[in-house]
Amino acid sequence: MSDISEECHCAGWLGGTEYLVPELCRRAVAQQRPQRWGHGEISPQRAEQIVALAEQLGHWAVLDERGVGYVAFAPFPTPPQHRAELATDEPRSGGRRR
DSSP, X not given: OHHHHHHHHSOSSEETHHHXXXXXXXXXXXXXXXXXXXXXXXXXXXXXXXXXXXXXXXXXXXXXTTSSSEEEEOOOSOOHHHHTTTSSSSOOSOOEEO
8 A cells, every 4th residue: 555655646655545545446346447546546456456465464454653564454434534535536636644
């Protein structure tokens, strides 16, 4: 997810990534089409790999409080402040850098 944040927003971890990327991956797999985010996109193939990893682990991940490691995370349901960004087929580049 950090790599996607970097590729799409030039931010190692954009605030909200922990909610936005899982939902965009879910959509890419379900619709079998790329999902735009910032100045990049998440392909269905990449999304399938990320979803498979999350399923293997039994959870998604988020940066820990120190910003150097990851901890288990459940991104669903997506909170209202992030659902607004996902309301269109092409999410805005919102969020904040962490």
